[in-house]
Amino acid sequence: TNWSFFSKMGVSVSDAVLIPVNYQAAQAIHNAVQVIEKFIPEVWYERNGNGPEVLPILFNNAYTDQTSKKHFDDVRRDEIRRLTKDKWYLKLFDEAIEIKHHHEIATSLFLHIDQNGPSPYTLKNKNSKAFKEYEDVIEKLFGI
Structure with missing residues (x-):
């Protein structure tokens, strides 16, 4: 949610935008709204009204x-x-998707390397x- 040069360039050429928000951080919600x-x-203005679709928020x-x-x-x-309140994007939060906190996700930083190159092991392990x-x-x- 940092509007740096690279963020702007990525969004400006995208067809859709998925905004990840830290479930546990209230400031992250403010950043997503911004x-x-x-x-x-x-x-949208720069692309003459043909900007990216904003997908539901990903917590x-x-x-x-x-x-x-x-509690959270x-x-x-x-x-x-x-x-x-009364904003068009309330539905993006109502339809939000959550990724749970799993220890296994944190350990996905350990890479698996095969003939296709490196990738997080947990994404190679379909179980x-x-x-x-x-x-x-x-x-x-x-x-899908």
Whole structure:
């Protein structure tokens, strides 16, 4: 959500934008709103009204234990409602997708190398929690 030269260039040539938001950080919600209110319209203007589609918000690092999840869901819901009241992009938060916090995702930094080159091991291992989580995200976003 940092509107650097590289972010702007990436968004300016994109057909769709997926905004990742840290589930546990209220400031991340503010940053996402800023991207949607300020940066995306800037790109739409530069592209004469033909800007990228904004996909539902992707909350990453979501809690898996119910007590923490309920607390952060309540805080997040209140903050989102306050920031998005009567705005067109409220639906992006209502349709948000979550990637849960799994230790296995953190360890995906250890690379697996095969004939196709390097990649995070957990994405090569189709039985891993991380692989299944990302597969669910793709299905929810694109229906595939």
